[in-house]
Amino acid sequence: MRNYLFASGLFGAITSGIALLRGTRDAPITWRAVLAWLSWGITIALAIGAIVDFRRDERGETVSFDSPVAPVQFKRAKKALKAEQKAQKRS
Incomplete structure (x- = not known):
């Protein structure tokens, strides 16, 4: 996981998750909060998927x-x- 940890997608997803956690820590659970967490989960999944694809490309596998x-x-x-x-x- 050489440069993947500092990739902008993963770094952005982690920092937005921290901000979301701080913002919803004391707030009641509403449908907006649920959608925000769902959106964050999708963002994390996409960032991890991109990392997996970069890793497959390094190994020579198709994506x-x-x-x-x-x-x-x-x-x-x-x-x-x-x-x-x-x-x-030429041959």
Whole structure:
């Protein structure tokens, strides 16, 4: 988890969770508070999912098409295919 801990998505989710905890600590539980916590949970899940995708990319595994890493992997695969075709033409 090298640089992932300080990634802006995870850092933002953690700090917003702290702020949400401080804001709802003494307040009664309302539907707004429930929605705020639900939103925070989704944000944390997305940040962790992005970290998992970055880790998979580092290992050379494919990621889902809706991942923020997918366009980078696609470009890399396209470039590798082009290089392979060029090498075959030379042979």
